[in-house]
Amino acid sequence: MKAVFLPGNKRVEIRAVAVPEPGSGEVLVEVKASCICRSDLSLYYGNAVVGGDAAGKCVTGHEPAGRIARVGTGVNKFKAGDRIAIHLAIGCGVCAHCRAGNYHICHEWKCIGFTADGGNAEYIVVPERNCLAIPDSMSYVAAAISTDAFGTLYSAAKKLQLNHISVMGIWGLGPMGSAGILAAKALGARVVALDPIEARRLFAESLGADLTLDPSAPDAAAKLREFTSGRGLDAAIDCSGNNIAHNMALDALRPFGRMAFVGEAAETTIRPSEQLLRKQLTLFGSWYFNVAEYPEIVEVLTSQNINLERLATHRFKIDEAETAFRMFDERKTEKAVFVF
Ligand SMILES: [Zn+2]
Ligand SMILES: [Zn+2]
Structure with missing residues (x-):
């Protein structure tokens, strides 16, 4: 599959990598939309705001949404075909912060797109607990914008x-x-x-x-x-x-x-x-959101008919990644989204 890497110095590389395999407790997601964020530009320039020196070696993209293609062993609540957005933080799952739903505060957390493979690719593997169910009425582009933005x-x-x-x-x-x-x-x-x-x-x-x-x-x-x-x-x-x-x-x-x-x-x-x-x-x-806040976020968006697609002023194919990051960097776009 194709995946976007940002090794620094404004280089944008589209590499062919293997489709990842979901392990125990994980799901394989077919990415449908993945947003570019201001924080991605820290990778673009080679000065990551998350993950320090460990960042920049993974597939980029921390704001993806898609459809579950396959589930690993021990996955019980989500199934193939489910439409989801993804919480960006992969926590240990058992510390006090993780148990409170703040995976992004966990001491051992990894951030997709920075220190774990992210969503600027055709597929991504994430733990089941990072799956955020979205309603049928919400598009994948809106779902991707509903997370970090x-x-x-x-x-x-x-x-x-x-x-x-x-x-x-x-x-x-x-x-x-x-x-x-x-x-x-x-x-x-x-x-x-x-x-x-x-x-x-x-x-x-x-x-x-x-x-x-x-x-x-x-x-x-x-x-x-x-x-x-x-x-x-x-x-x-x-x-x-x-x-x-x-x-x-x-x-x-x-x-x-x-x-x-x-x-x-x-x-x-x-x-x-x-x-x-x-x-x-x-x-x-204030930084990101507690995983338990997501149902309320969906409720606000649907009950008030807020269409987040309005924020997506530019859509790009993954092959256009170089143009996408350049235009975003030049502040020529609002939300820029890779669509698959
Ligand atoms: Zn972001
Ligand atoms: Zn933890």
């Missing part, structure tokens, strides 16, 4: 305790930010979406953002304040990983506001006394 942002938005009187700001309108708009709107909040790229702001408006702003415009902070009638934001999500955005969000939050850090950032500088202590803010990091 929508699932991550839905989980963050829930932790922000949003409701119908909340105003949330979201910085960075790539695929994560766009998914965050949909998640926050699903929870009833009004959303201010910020990005310097005009095309991204227009896309955010089409997704339901109530106000879009260019954060580099001199009057952006004043307009944000005006939108909240001077109160400040109730909540914020940063998807940009950018220091200026971190500070703008912290400055815009009202006392007792909450902020989720979702965009990868190696370091940042903030002003704790003024921004955190005096305002008694709650800041937290």
Whole structure:
């Protein structure tokens, strides 16, 4: 089968590899859709954000969905033909974090696409417990987007305790930010979406953002304040990983506001006394989602008729992988998806 590898230095290699065999407790999945994510670009450049030096040697792709082709011994709940999305973290299965459904917090975890073979290939093998059942009404492309993109942002938005009187700001309108708009709107909040790229702001408006702003415009902070009638934001999500955005969000939050850090950032500088202590803010990091949250994610998407395919602005065949990663890197796409 064909599989995409990212060995670094912007090289994209399509290699022929053997179709993997499902072991005990594992399933073989025929991949139907697999999304490209901003974190894949760390492999593309050769500086993996997950897995360190161990990363980059596996088949890429941590956001796949597909159809179970065959099951290994000891697989009881899932069967050939089942339509699934896949939880990206392969945990030990028995530690406290795994038993709580947080496979991505397990000390021994492996991440598909980084340190275990991922979904940018015709087939992938994963443990049965990583299978996330999807309804017939959900397309494979939507299912792939429902994991790291929508699932991550839905989980963050829930932790922000949003409701119908909340105003949330979201910085960075790539695929994560766009998914965050949909998640926050699903929870009833009004959303201010910020990005310097005009095309991204227009896309955010089409997704339901109530106000879009260019954060580099001199009057952006004043307009944000005006939108909240001077109160400040109730909540914020940063998807940009950018220091200026971190500070703008912290400055815009009202006392007792909450902020989720979702965009990868190696370091940042903030002003704790003024921004955190005096305002008694709650800041937290949010990363991916608990496996037990997935049925709720599906319920929100189906009950509110949210079609995540809207986020998939570009679809590629696996043979077009080089173009796909280049366009994604150049921010010419929102969600880019390999379809099989
Ligand atoms: Zn991702
Ligand atoms: Zn574990």
